[in-house]
Structures are given as C-alpha cells and as structure tokens.
Amino acid sequence: MRVLIAEDDSVSRRLLEVLLAKWGYEVVVARDGQEAFNILESSDAPHLAVLDWMMPVMDGVQVCREIRKRRVEPYTYVILLTAKSGKQDVIEGLDAGADDYITKPFDTSELQVRLRAGRRIVELQNELLSIREALREQATHDPLTRLPNRLLFGDRLSQGLARARRQGKLLAIMFLDLDRFKIINDTLGHSAGDILLTHVAKRLTTVLRDVDTIARMGGDEFTIIISEIDSPDEVSIIAEKVLKSFPEPFYVNDQEVFVSPSIGISLFPTDGADAETLVKNADTAMYRAKDFGRNTYQFYAHLPNTTGIEQVSLDRDLRKAIEQQQLMPYYQARVDLRTNEVLGAEALVRWKHPGLGLLSPAHFIPLAEETGLIVPLSNWMLRTVCAQNVAWQKQGLEPMDIAVNISARHFLHSDLVESVSTALDETGLDPCYLGLELTESTLMHNPDTAAAALQKLKDMGVKISIDDFGTGYSSLSYLKKFPVDAVKIDQSFIKDITTNPDDAAIAGAVIAMAHSLKLKVIAEGVETLEQLEFLKSINCDEMQGYFISRPVPAEDFQQLLWTQRNSVLSSSLFAA
Ligand code: C2E
Numbered sequence: 005m006r007v008l009i010a011e012d013d014s015v016s017r018r019l020l021e022v023l024l025a026k027w028g029y030e031v032v033v034a035r036d037g038q039e040a041f042n043i044l045e046s047s048d049a050p051h052l053a054v055l056d057w058m059m060p061v062m063d064g065v066q067v068c069r070e071i072r073k074r075r076v077e078p079y080t081y082v083i084l085l086t087a088k089s090g091k092q093d094v095i096e097g098l099d100a101g102a103d104d105y106i107t108k109p110f111d112t113s114e115l116q117v118r119l120r121a122g123r124r125i126v127e128l129q130n131e132l133l134s135i136r137e138a139l140r141e142q143a144t145h146d147p148l149t150r151l152p153n154r155l156l157f158g159d160r161l162s163q164g165l166a167r168a169r170r171q172g173k174l175l176a177i178m179f180l181d182l183d184r185f186k187i188i189n190d191t192l193g194h195s196a197g198d199i200l201l202t203h204v205a206k207r208l209t210t211v212l213r214d215v216d217t218i219a220r221m222g223g224d225e226f227t228i229i230i231s232e233i234d235s236p237d238e239v240s241i242i243a244e245k246v247l248k249s250f251p252e253p254f255y256v257n258d259q260e261v262f263v264s265p266s267i268g269i270s271l272f273p274t275d276g277a278d279a280e281t282l283v284k285n286a287d288t289a290m291y292r293a294k295d296f297g298r299n300t301y302q303f304y305a306h307l308p309n310t311t312g313i314e315q316v317s318l319d320r321d322l323r324k325a326i327e328q329q330q331l332m333p334y335y336q337a338r339v340d341l342r343t344n345e346v347l348g349a350e351a352l353v354r355w356k357h358p359g360l361g362l363l364s365p366a367h368f369i370p371l372a373e374e375t376g377l378i379v380p381l382s383n384w385m386l387r388t389v390c391a392q393n394v395a396w397q398k399q400g401l402e403p404m405d406i407a408v409n410i411s412a413r414h415f416l417h418s419d420l421v422e423s424v425s426t427a428l429d430e431t432g433l434d435p436c437y438l439g440l441e442l443t444e445s446t447l448m449h450n451p452d453t454a455a456a457a458l459q460k461l462k463d464m465g466v467k468i469s470i471d472d473f474g475t476g477y478s479s480l481s482y483l484k485k486f487p488v489d490a491v492k493i494d495q496s497f498i499k500d501i502t503t504n505p506d507d508a509a510i511a512g513a514v515i516a517m518a519h520s521l522k523l524k525v526i527a528e529g530v531e532t533l534e535q536l537e538f539l540k541s542i543n544c545d546e547m548q549g550y551f552i553s554r555p556v557p558a559e560d561f562q563q564l565l566w567t568q569r570n571s572v573l574s575s576s577l578f579a580a
C-alpha cells in the first residue's frame with residue numbers, strides 16, 4: 005500500500021517515514037506541498053496520503069483538493085496532520101475532501117490505528133471498484149471472445165453515428181457470419197466451435213484497425229463498425245483484408261480448421277440513418293453474400309430493391325439479359341445415395357447483371373413470372389441446358405439427365421410441350437436425358453389439367469419430377485394420377501431431419517408413399533454427413549445439396565464429372 009507523506013518539518017517527516025516503513029507501507033516522501041503536487045502529477049495515485057496542514061507555498065488542504073480533483077479512482081484516503089484543533093479548521097479540511105485528521109504532536113499508536121482504518125477503507129473501495137469493473141465488463145462483453153457484446157455495440161454505434169453526422173463522414177457496418185460453422189460445431193463438438201470463435205475474434209482484431217469496434221452478436225455472427233471513412237472504397241479494402249486473412253487455417257485442439265466468412269455491408273447515411281436500419285440492411289447484404297458462394301462480401305446499396313422504379317429498370321434489364329447472354333445455368337449434382345455416383349444435375353439459372361453482380365433466381369424469377377418474361381427465359385434455359393448436355397456426351401462423358409425448373413406460368417399458360425420439343429429438336433438431345441421440375445403447387449393449381457399436360461410431356465420421353473414436395477397439399481390420389489418419375493423432398497424437411505422427429509416422419513412417409521407408386525425420391529438441401537446418412541437409412545434414393553456440391557458453373561461441374569470418371573468420387577467429393 006503506497007503512502008504519500010508531505011511534511012515540511014524534517015524531524016516529523018523522518019519520524020513518519022521510518023514508522024510507516026516499519027508498519028509495512030511503501031512510502032513516498034515530499035518536503036512540501038509543491039513537491040507533493042509534483043509527485044501527484046507524475047506517478048500513480050497513492051492509496052493513502054498523510055499531509056501536514058501547514059506547509060509553505062501549498063498547504064495540506066490544497067494538496068488534498070488536488071488529489072480529489074484529479075484522481076477519482078482508485079481512491080486515496082487522506083489524513084491531515086494539524087497542530088490546530090479548532091472545529092472550524094477541521095470542517096475546512098473535511099470539506100476539501102480529507103477523510104480524517106490527527107493533531108500534532110501525534111501519538112504513535114493513534115497514528116497506527118488511524119492508518120489501519122484508512123487502509124481498510126481503501127481496500128474496501130478497491131474491492132468495490134473491481135466488482136463494478138467486472139460487472140460492467142460482464143454486461144458489455146461477450147464472455148467467450150471478450151469482444152464487445154450487442155449492448156456495447158449499440159452504444160458505440162450511436163456514438164459513431166453522432167460523430168459521423170457532426171463530421172460529415174461515412175460510417176460502415178459489416179455483418180460477418182462464418183460459413184459452415186454449424187457443420188464444424190456438429191462434427192467437432194461445441195467446445196471446439198467455441199475455441200474456433202475465440203481464434204476468429206483474435207484474427208479479426210489483428211486485421212482491423214484499433215478504431216474499429218468488433219462485436220459478437222451471438223453464435224457465429226460478428227459486427228464491425230468502421231468509422232471515419234470518406235468513401236465506400238475504403239470499406240472494400242478493409243473487407244478484402246478480412247477475407248484474405250481467412251484462408252490461413254485455425255488450430256483447434258491441434259487440428260487445422262478452415263472457415264470462411266460472408267460479409268454484408270451497409271453505409272451511413274446512404275443505407276439508413278439509424279442504427280437499427282443499418283444493422284438490418286447489413287444483415288440482408290450478408291445473406292446475399294452467402295447466396296453468392298460465401299467467402300465474399302456484398303454492399304447493401306448494390307442489392308436490387310423492390311420498389312416500383314427499381315422493378316421497372318430490372319424488368320428492362322432482364323429483357324436485354326437474354327439477348328446479351330447475361331444469363332447462365334449453374335449445375336448442381338444429383339447423387340445416388342447407395343453408390344455415391346453422380347447421376348445427373350439440376351440446372352439453376354443465374355443472372356450476371358452488369359451493375360448488380362451475380363443475381364440468384366429469387367431476385368428475378370418472380371418478376372419474370374409477373375411480366376411473362378419467364379417464357380423466353382425458360383425457353384433459353386431449355387435450349388442451353390440441352391445443348392450443354394449434348395456437348396458433354398460428345399466429349400465422352402457418361403450420358404446423364406439434367407433437369408430444368410419450369411415455373412407455373414410456363415406450364416399453365418403457354419405451350420410448354422412445344423418449347424420442350426423445339427429445344428430437343430434443335431440440339432438433338434435424346435428426350436430421356438432431359439428432366440423437368442414442376443413444383444407441387446403448380447400441379448395442384450388445377451390437378452386434372454395438370455395431369456393431362458404432364459401426360460403429353462411424358463409421352464415425349466422426358467423425365468418429370470415434383471419439386472418442393474411436402475410444402476403443398478397434394479393428396480395421395482392425385483399423386484397417383486400424375487405421370488411423374490420422381491419427387492423431391494423440400495429442403496425445409498431435410499434441414500432438421502436428424503433432430504426433429506416430425507420432419508423425419510414426414511420424410512419417411514413421403515419415401516414409403518413414393519416407393520409404393522414406383523417413384524424415385526430425391527432429397528434437396530443436404531448439407532451434412534448426418535443428414536446424408538439418415539436419408540440413406542430411411543431408403544431415400546438420391547440427394548442434392550451443399551454437402552456434395554453447391555450449384556456451380558458448367559466448367560466446374562464438368563470438372564466434377566471427370567473426377568467421378570476417374571473413380572475417386574467418394575474421397576474427393578466428400579472432402580470438397
Ligand atoms: P429449387 O428448384 O427448389 O432449387 C433448389 C434451391 O436450393 C437452389 O436455389 C439451390 O441453390 C438451393 N440449394 C441447393 N442445395 C442446397 C443446400 O444444401 N442448402 C441450401 N440451403 N440450399 C441449397 P437457387 O439456385 O437460388 O434457386 C432458387 C429457386 O429458383 C429454385 O428453387 C427454383 O424454384 C427457381 N429457379 C432456379 N432456376 C430456375 C429456372 O431456370 N427457371 C425457373 N422457372 N425457376 C428457376
């Protein structure tokens with residue numbers, strides 16, 4: 005315990021110094037008030053101060069005032085030494101912030117007792133202080149990573165926004181979510197997942213600037229406040245830096261773990277004026293980043309929004325997109341659950357928009373359906389996919405069927421049979437290698453008409469599957485009437501199939517029912533080994549999903565097929 009002694013009388017000073025050292029205090033001595041003031045200026049606050057009242061230049065009361073003025077924490081307990089004993093004087097000393105006083109000449113044991121009392125109070129004060137610190141830390145920080153939590157993030161964000169408003173600067177919010185974290189958590193265990201999160205937190209801290217706030221919102225979600233910036237480019241540079249730091253493996257229990265982030269970015273003031281809107285928009289942008297293959301970042305501002313004006317220009321753009329070859333099919337492998345062989349693929353359209361980047365169908369298919377553009381789009385898909393399939397066969401790949409999604413409007417209101425036969429004629433593809441996917445709700449719209457239309461397609465020799473099965477209301481009697489080859493269990497049932505008994509029961513029932521009608525069953529959206537094994541155990545026939553492969557461009561899918569041909573399928577695919 006450090007004690008500052010300030011006493012101009014050399015005999016008293018020496019006496020105090022020796023006594024206090026003997027009692028175990030760490031002593032700092034000043035010969036007058038001015039020297040005491042200098043010590044206060046240059047070193048940590050003492051725990052106790054014994055100040056002579058009467059000193060030249062600066063007296064003990066003034067020194068006491070200085071102590072109270074500058075050092076709030078930790079607390080310094082002040083005892084004044086005074087030769088006077090008038091009540092008025094004592095009150096003046098206490099008003100200045102002194103805690104106690106002793107009259108000179110002092111009695112040694114009385115001094116010892118007073119110091120002990122002071123010491124106890126200092127100890128209690130410090131204890132309170134550290135409890136308060138801990139409580140504050142606990143309330144504002146995430147216990148796992150020690151990063152600021154949601155609460156402190158909100159606080160920092162409102163301060164940052166106020167500053168940005170004052171200075172006329174930009175502020176960016178990054179919403180960062182780890183890709184496939186759930187898989188890591190499920191396969192390596194939660195404690196490994198926790199370790200990984202702490203490593204990620206550390207890495208983010210080293211990559212980002214000290215002025216940036218990194219917070220953990222919960223789970224594998226982090227938010228970052230980037231303040232004092234002048235242009236969005238600066239944010240891009242920071243986002244790139246974050247992405248580049250991730251390919252380096254993380255070590256969890258001596259095991260190398262690879263994980264990548266998806267980042268969504270919103271900017272103040274363009275994407276929102278308040279914290280809530282900005283965070284929401286950064287979150288939306290993050291989901292878009294995930295849509296586009298993850299390990300990437302997206303600005304909210306660059307997302308198409310759905311207000312009227314935007315729709316109109318998107319509609320105009322979409323018309324041009326078909327002519328200007330901005331559309332392209334991505335292919336997702338369909339795999340036999342028994343043999344692990346790739347049996348074929350589903351073609352999923354993507355739009356390489358010149359201004360907005362790669363758009364997923366959710367952003368333009370509804371619009372295309374509304375405006376009728378879906379028909380030319382769908383015809384283009386049919387032709388392109390059939391041509392690609394023929395090209396692959398010519399290259400010597402095993403013939404396989406590739407399916408195209410057909411929307412309700414195309415199926416119900418125009419001559420789909422004509423479209424399909426044109427595509428087949430133009431490309432020379434054998435009809436048995438073309439699949440058509442129709443959603444359950446499309447077919448149930450008018451089941452009798454649907455059954456008749458399906459029959460015509462079936463007679464041509466193409467394969468037909470019912471998409472998103474389980475989400476609509478098909479009854480068994482209709483399923484019997486529809487001449488189809490397969491049903492695809494919707495991914496919403498697969499998601500929790502290993503943990504939710506209801507989903508497992510529905511999947512099991514669909515499989516049993518389909519098998520009794522001699523239909524194949526394909527599971528969609530399989531993301532984990534556990535889901536795959538469960539589906540295998542309930543006799544599902546085929547699967548699609550990120551676990552094997554995301555939808556990928558034609559070249560990448562071709563690569564995957566060659567790998568299979570070289571018969572190293574299971575090992576290499578499962579590692580991908
Ligand atoms: P869908 O037919 O149900 O296609 C499956 C969707 O699930 C695809 O989304 C695919 O990328 C995604 N997916 C595949 N595996 C997984 C997985 O393991 N986990 C998760 N979470 N998702 C997975 P995408 O490509 O965004 O397509 C969305 C929808 O847009 C499709 O749903 C389909 O209804 C429609 N669509 C796509 N291409 C076309 C097209 O050429 N024509 C028409 N009419 N509709 C299309």
Ligand code: CA
Nearest residue numbers: 350409441471
């Ligand atoms: Ca589909």
Ligand code: CA
Nearest residue numbers: 471472494528
């Ligand atoms: Ca589906």
